[in-house]
Amino acid sequence: MxxxxxxxxxxxxxxxxxxxxxxxRSFTTADFQQYRTSGIRVFALGxxxxxxxxxxxxxxxxxxxxxGYTDWFTRIESAGxxxxxxxxxxxxxxxxxxxxxxxxxxxxVNTFHTLGQRLSQLTYNATNKLxxxxxxxxxxxxxxxGAEIVARMNAVGMxxxxxxxxxxxTLDGIAATKKPALFSHAACRALVPGHMRCKTDEMITSMAxxxxxxxxxxxxxxxxIDEPVTQEHVLDHFDHVAKLVGVEHVGVGGDLDLVGNxxxxxxxxxxxxxxxxxxxxxxxxxxxxxxxxxxxxxxHPKRIYDLTEGLIRRKYSDADIQLILGGNxxxxxxxxxx
Numbered sequence: 318m319x320x321x322x323x324x325x326x327x328x329x330x331x332x333x334x335x336x337x338x339x340x341x342r343s344f345t346t347a348d349f350q351q352y353r354t355s356g357i358r359v360f361a362l363g364x365x366x367x368x369x370x371x372x373x374x375x376x377x378x379x380x381x382x383x384x385g386y387t388d389w390f391t392r393i394e395s396a397g398x399x400x401x402x403x404x405x406x407x408x409x410x411x412x413x414x415x416x417x418x419x420x421x422x423x424x425x426v427n428t429f430h431t432l433g434q435r436l437s438q439l440t441y442n443a444t445n446k447l448x449x450x451x452x453x454x455x456x457x458x459x460x461x462x463g464a465e466i467v468a469r470m471n472a473v474g475m476x477x478x479x480x481x482x483x484x485x486x487t488l489d490g491i492a493a494t495k496k497p498a499l500f501s502h503a504a505c506r507a508l509v510p511g512h513m514r515c516k517t518d519e520m521i522t523s524m525a526x527x528x529x530x531x532x533x534x535x536x537x538x539x540x541x542i543d544e545p546v547t548q549e550h551v552l553d554h555f556d557h558v559a560k561l562v563g564v565e566h567v568g569v570g571g572d573l574d575l576v577g578n579x580x581x582x583x584x585x586x587x588x589x590x591x592x593x594x595x596x597x598x599x600x601x602x603x604x605x606x607x608x609x610x611x612x613x614x615x616x617h618p619k620r621i622y623d624l625t626e627g628l629i630r631r632k633y634s635d636a637d638i639q640l641i642l643g644g645n646x647x648x649x650x651x652x653x654x655x
Contacts, residue, residue, distance in 0.1 A: 318361050318413075318436070318478075318483055318499065318501035318502065318530075318532045318567070318568060318569070318570060318571075318646055319361055319363045319390050319413075319415075319480075319501045319502040319532060319534075319570050319571050319572050320357050320359075320360050320361060320571040320573065320574075320575075321360065321361070321362060321363045321364075321571075321572075321573065321574040321575075322334070322360045322362060322410065322484065322574060322575065322584060323337075323574050324574045324578045324579075324580060324581045325561045325581045325582070326478045326484055326578070326581070326582040326583060327581070327582065327583040327584055328582065329460070331653065332581075333348070333386070334342065337382060338378045338379070338381075338382055338645055339376075339378075339480055341385055342385070344382075344385075346565065347534070349389045349408075350378065351575060351576075351618055352389075352408045352575060353389075353408060353577060354618075354619070355408065355618045355619055355621065356411055356621035356625075357408075357575075357620055357621055358402060358643070359408070359411055359643070360409070360410055360411070360575070361392055361411040361413045361436070361501070361598040362379065362410065362411065362412055362413055362414075362419070363413060363414075363415050363501075363572075364414065364415065364501075365414050365415045365416035365418065365419075365438075365441060366414060366416070366419040367418055367500070368418065368419060369419050369420075369421050369425060369503060371430065372414070372419030372429065373419075373432070373591070374434040376412055376429070376433060376434065377432075378414075379412060379433075380392070380432065380433060381391075383410055383526040387438050387651060388407075389407060389408065390407055390408055390410055390647035391405070391407045391408075391409055391410070391411055392409070392411075392412065392433055393409040393410065393435070394411075394412075394413045394433055394435055394631060394636065394654075395654055396647075396651040397626075399580065399647050401463035402467055405545065411430070411432065411435055411436070411463065412433040412434045412435060413435065413436040413437065413438075413476075413478075413501075414434065414436075414437050414438075415441055415467060415478075415480075415481065416438055416440065416441040416445070416625055417437045417439050417440070417447050418443065418446075418468055420437075420446075420447075422471040423438070423465050423466060423468075423653055424469075426466060426469040426470055426475060427473055427546065429475075430473040430474065430475055433653050434475060434479050435475055435476060435650070435654060436476035436477075436499070436501065437470065437475060437476070437477070437478065437487060438474065438478040438480055438481060438482075438501070439459075439463060439466070439467070439477065439478070439482055439490055440482050440483075440486060441481050442481055442594055443594075443595070444457060446460060446462045446463070446485070447459065447460055447462060447463030447466055447486075448460055448486035448489065448490065449465045449482065449483040449486045450481045450482060450483060450486075451481060451482065451483045451484070451513045451514050451599060452593075452594055452595055452596040453483055453596075454596070456483035456484060457486070458485040458486050458487070458489045459486055459489035459490055459493055463486075463489075463490075463493075464560060465489070467490065467493045467494050468493070470494075471494060471495045471496050471653075473655075474653060474655040475577070475653070475655040476495065476496075476499050476528075476592055476649075476650065476653045476654075477490060477496070477498055477499065478499045478500070478501045478505045479491065479498060479499070479500055479512070479524075480499075480500050480501050480502050480570075483513070484513070484517070484520070487520050488519070488520060488523060489537065489639050491520070491523045491527060491529075492523075494527060494650060495526070496528075496653045497527050497529040497530070497649040497652050497653055498524045498527045498529040498631065499524075499529050499530055499532075499649065500516055500520075500521075500524060500529070500530075500531040500532060500570075500571030501530075501532050501570060501574045501640070502532045502533075502534040502571065503515060503516045503531055503532070503533075503534065503539075503570065504534055504540055504554050505521065505554050505557045505558065506518075506568075507557060508540075508541070508550075508553055508554060508557055509539065509541060509542050509601075510542060511542075511601075512538075512539065512599075512601055514539055514599065514600060514635055515539060516531065518561060521561055521562055521566075522561065522562055524562075524566070525561075525562035525563065528649060528652055529566065529649060530566050530567065530568045530645045530646055530648075530649045531558055531566060531567055531568070531570075532567075532568045532569055532570025532571070532646075533551060533554045533555055533558070533567065533568070533569065533570050534570040534571065534572040535551060535571055535572060535611060535612055535615045535616070535620070536572050536573075536579055536599060536610055536611065536612075537568075537604070537605065537609075537610055537611065537612050538601050538602050538603050538610060539572075539600075539611065540554060542601060543603060544593075544603055544605075546605075547612065547614075548612060548613075548614050548615055548623065548624075548627055550612075551615060551624075551627070551628070552611060552627045552628070552630075554611060555567055555631070555641065556631060559582075559637075563570055563647075564633070564637045564640055564645075565640060565645055566645065567641060567645065568584075568640075568641055568642075568643070568645045568646050569621070569641065569642060569643075573616065573620075574609065575618055576577070576617070577611055577615075577616035577617045577618065577620060578611075579588045579610055579611055586629070595614055621636060621642070625638060625642065628641060
């Protein structure tokens with residue numbers, strides 16, 4: 318639920334991710350083959366917009382991209398799209414945001430739903446009009462405006478994502494939604510003690526009671542408090558959620574783009590490593606010996622196959638692996654997307 322399409326690599330001039338959106342027919346057959354053979358059938362866009370206007374532009378760009386390559390891509394916006402995708406050779410793109418700053422009023426939820434948005438994270442790391450992210454000095458919880466937005470999201474059929482929300486805002490958001498609450502990409506605090514970006518067992522249990530799903534990320538400092546971090550530690554998080562609330566409530570979060578990058582690369586403004594955020598120390602950042610924050614074996618285009626082999630090693634059944642690799646997300650989204 319957060320396997321992003323492609324982050325900008327500024328060693329390229331211009332980055333492919335920008336070229337593809339701006340120059341018609343610049344996305345090639347060779348480019349598509351990387352997506353088609355990755356094992357990931359749906360990519361959820363995880364960026365965010367600072368304003369209503371930039372949100373409209375972002376979705377206009379992406380809707381134009383999808384419309385330009387209809388033989389290869391399809392927009393995922395209804396429950397039936399999943400079945401249609403299985404019968405095709407196409408790759409799905411789901412329009413989502415990692416923040417809700419673009420909602421000025423509840424009516425904007427309707428507007429963006431019409432543009433194709435099917436999931437919105439209530440907050441990113443800071444406090445906004447809806448609630449607080451986990452880096453905020455004070456977690457104000459879900460605000461009255463936030464409650465209005467959640468109610469409208471429920472009404473139109475847009476998923477409520479609480480991944481980056483602070484503890485109080487997370488629990489308030491779960492209590493407010495009448496549809497399954499989602500953690501598109503979050504790890505278990507029980508396995509990463511004191512890490513506020515991760516979710517407590519109370520939050521995971523409350524989320525599961527709504528029928529929701531939690532996606533496990535592949536960022537090393539969200540998986541283990543210190544080095545070393547391996548694929549096995551990622552699998553421990555799948556195990557923890559499955560044992561706590563059932564395998565029906567865990568899925569793949571990723572938090573990487575196709576090629577395995579977690580952020581823009583070589584960004585001239587340093588934006589690829591956003592360590593200048595207020596209270597960033599709460600991320601408990603630590604790196605691999607080569608400076609990477611990803612996990613070896615899960616940081617390449619076909620990582621989903623390595624993850625699947627790991628689930629087999631952990632003795633998950635074929636049926637349970639199907640749920641983890643997408644079945645759980647499909648079930649929850651079918652309940653949300655009225």
